[in-house]
Amino acid sequence: MATRTRSISVASLFGRKIKGVILDITGVLKEGGSNGGTAVANSIEALNRLQDSGLAIRFCTNETTVTRSTLVDILRKLGFTIDEKKVFPPIPAMCCILRERNLRPHLLVHPDALPDFDGIDQTDPNCVIIGDATHQFSYENMNKAFQCLMKLEKPILFALGKGKYYQEDGELVLDVGPFLKALEYATDVRAEIVGKPSPSFYKTVLLDMGLDPSEVVMVGDDIVGDVGGAQSCGMAGVLVRTGKFRKQDENHPDVKPDAIMDNLAQFVDKLLSHALS
Amino acid sequence: MATRTRSISVASLFGRKIKGVILDITGVLKEGGSNGGTAVANSIEALNRLQDSGLAIRFCTNETTVTRSTLVDILRKLGFTIDEKKVFPPIPAMCCILRERNLRPHLLVHPDALPDFDGIDQTDPNCVIIGDATHQFSYENMNKAFQCLMKLEKPILFALGKGKYYQEDGELVLDVGPFLKALEYATDVRAEIVGKPSPSFYKTVLLDMGLDPSEVVMVGDDIVGDVGGAQSCGMAGVLVRTGKFRKQDENHPDVKPDAIMDNLAQFVDKLLSHALS
Numbered sequence: 001m002a003t004r005t006r007s008i009s010v011a012s013l014f015g016r017k018i019k020g021v022i023l024d025i026t027g028v029l030k031e032g033g034s035n036g037g038t039a040v041a042n043s044i045e046a047l048n049r050l051q052d053s054g055l056a057i058r059f060c061t062n063e064t065t066v067t068r069s070t071l072v073d074i075l076r077k078l079g080f081t082i083d084e085k086k087v088f089p090p091i092p093a094m095c096c097i098l099r100e101r102n103l104r105p106h107l108l109v110h111p112d113a114l115p116d117f118d119g120i121d122q123t124d125p126n127c128v129i130i131g132d133a134t135h136q137f138s139y140e141n142m143n144k145a146f147q148c149l150m151k152l153e154k155p156i157l158f159a160l161g162k163g164k165y166y167q168e169d170g171e172l173v174l175d176v177g178p179f180l181k182a183l184e185y186a187t188d189v190r191a192e193i194v195g196k197p198s199p200s201f202y203k204t205v206l207l208d209m210g211l212d213p214s215e216v217v218m219v220g221d222d223i224v225g226d227v228g229g230a231q232s233c234g235m236a237g238v239l240v241r242t243g244k245f246r247k248q249d250e251n252h253p254d255v256k257p258d259a260i261m262d263n264l265a266q267f268v269d270k271l272l273s274h275a276l277s
Numbered sequence: 278m279a280t281r282t283r284s285i286s287v288a289s290l291f292g293r294k295i296k297g298v299i300l301d302i303t304g305v306l307k308e309g310g311s312n313g314g315t316a317v318a319n320s321i322e323a324l325n326r327l328q329d330s331g332l333a334i335r336f337c338t339n340e341t342t343v344t345r346s347t348l349v350d351i352l353r354k355l356g357f358t359i360d361e362k363k364v365f366p367p368i369p370a371m372c373c374i375l376r377e378r379n380l381r382p383h384l385l386v387h388p389d390a391l392p393d394f395d396g397i398d399q400t401d402p403n404c405v406i407i408g409d410a411t412h413q414f415s416y417e418n419m420n421k422a423f424q425c426l427m428k429l430e431k432p433i434l435f436a437l438g439k440g441k442y443y444q445e446d447g448e449l450v451l452d453v454g455p456f457l458k459a460l461e462y463a464t465d466v467r468a469e470i471v472g473k474p475s476p477s478f479y480k481t482v483l484l485d486m487g488l489d490p491s492e493v494v495m496v497g498d499d500i501v502g503d504v505g506g507a508q509s510c511g512m513a514g515v516l517v518r519t520g521k522f523r524k525q526d527e528n529h530p531d532v533k534p535d536a537i538m539d540n541l542a543q544f545v546d547k548l549l550s551h552a553l554s
Contacts, residue, residue: 139414143450146442150449164463165423172427173420178459185458186441186451 009054010276014236014258018271019215020056022205022230023047024196025071025087026063027221027243028264029080032168036074040242042265044079050268051081053275056209059087060202060218062161062195062225064131064176065110068092088205090160090195091116094129097194103156105129106148108141108179127156130183130191132163132176142182149187157183161195163225167244196222197229206233217258219267221245228255238267286331287553291513291535295548296492297333299482299507300324301473302348302364303340304498304520305541306357309445313351317519319542321356327545328358330552333486336364337479337495339438339472339502341408341453342387345369365482367437367472368393371406374471380433382406383425385418385456404433407460407468409440409453419459426464434460438472440502444521473499474506483510494535496544498522505532515544 011018023029029047030037051057059082063071068091072084091113098105104121107114109131128145149155163175180191195201206213213234220226221243230237239249239257242264250260261267288295300306306324307314328334336359340348345368349361368390375382381398384391386408405422426432440452457468472478483490490511497503498520507514516526516534519541527537538544 133416135416137416137419139410139412139451142414142455146451146455147449150442165427172424174416174423174459174463178419178423178463181462182451182455182459186455 011053011055011271012274012276013217013271016214016217016236017276018055018217018236020058020209020211020217021050021271022058022060022202022209022216022218022235023264024218024220024222024226024243025059025061025075026166027245028219028240029059029075030078031243032166034169036077037168039078039080040263042263046263046265046268047080047082049272053272055271056211056216057086058205058209060196060205061087061089062132062163062176063089064091064113064160064195065134066112067116070112088201088208089116090131090201093201093204094158094160094194095120097158098127103127105158106145107131108133108136108145109160110134110136126152127158128183129158129160130176130180131160133179134173137174137179142179145183146186149183149189155187155189157187157189157191159191159193159195161225162191162193162197163222165244172244196220196225197232199229199233202229202233202235206235217271219261219264223249223252223255223257227257231255231258240264240267288330288332288548289551289553290494290548293491293494293513294553295332295494295513297335297486297488297494298327298548299335299337299479299486299493299495299512300541301495301497301499301503301520302336302338302352303443304522305496305517306336306352307355308520309443311446313354314445316355316357317540319540323540323542323545324357324359326549330549332548333488333493334363335482335486337473337482338364338366339409339440339453340366341368341390341437341472342411343389344393347389365478365485366393367408367478370478370481371435371437371471372397374435375404380404382435383422384408385410385413385422386437387411387413403429404435405460406435406437407453407457408437410456411450414451414456419456422460423463426460426466432464432466434464434466434468436468436470436472438502439468439470439474440499442521449521473497473502474509476506476510479506479510479512483512494548496538496541500526500529500532500534504534508532508535517541517544 106125159180217236218230227237383402436457495507504514
């Protein structure tokens, strides 16, 4: 049963006082698809209620196949109300790191995400960045990234997330993680992860919310990257049975979610029914 | 200085009585190249002397981009004298395993190696085999292998070797190992390795030689797969500075070769100069 939305700033859940929610996007708000995907049932209305509640909301995604602004456009076209400033994908965080450390990347990323690297010097690369390049993960492109790393005296490899797979058009497809592992194995270089479940990535989002991790719950369809990653940072982690969720995720050997919900709407119902003020 | 070849059955090396030699092919006999490659300097004459010596000789390769008979043809055209029955690549060993265990593979292998799978039932696959597929390592083909594994109740993954990279046309290129690691990570399935450095693969060769591992020396350009793999089985392991050899291999953190030689010819000189009979 849906609960009427009230203006609250704290909800009680899992014995915690929750002041903020971080939402994964693909698999929680929408199902992935080659044409932008489709909204998960009741998720548009659920997000509206959540955003109206007074709780702090952020969107934390490992999406790197489109720019941030395109991602927001896709969500708006599906019917979601969403503020671009509240969306945290890996590439903007990656660009901050490149500038701080004076690094010039060789990019193995999706062509549609390239505009988010505008202004980044890519001449004479001294590091490699691998994102969810999908069909750009050819043998030729994998070799180019590998050869770039092998030529560097101090090879640096960044990965935009380390997800194993996701669901697209009803089918499981490989994410960036497997290709990152391929390059790590070939080069004996350990990648730095930018994106979930990197603690520094989550901390950036928490800092923007102005909240302590104990006050925040993360909702995602990735048992390891979303739920486990959030829990490692001190947040609560909720798994939803949408997106790439598979039955065996409920008995994952390493990660025990604080709760498992059928979908975002059921989570919002539960959270808002425990409003404290 | 070359030693005159005599008919010997034992040589003394590394404090052992050596009765047999296992040679890697690419990087030892020949350098890799898209047109079959080129013979390593003096390796044709060195192999002739070795085969004339009376010692037992076998060729142990992870080559899976051509059939065994094509590989032997390539070597003969380069000038090598070689008996196909003495060449041990992974695919014939793999086919024995498939028959023994009633397995029907989904193949992610090089098209030119497919004839070595003739007669193997590939309908309704219940395992996946990954070889050095080179340009067939597309995102699409990696997804097909991944999806096949994810649909199996008891997923079985075989890898024809686990090499990291090799040298082709003067350039380092990715071998099967990185793509095997990608599938392992995506599916949480541990691959069974068929080929070097699998002990059971080396044991098949030793059985064919009728020798104890302590009586055999393996010569290769892969510090881990050739040298380390052979040593793990109780053989001596010699690294050559040809093929994919890199300076840092001389100080590998885990593997210490019994000897490092400039090339096969230098190894044969040394071995035959220590003939005991």
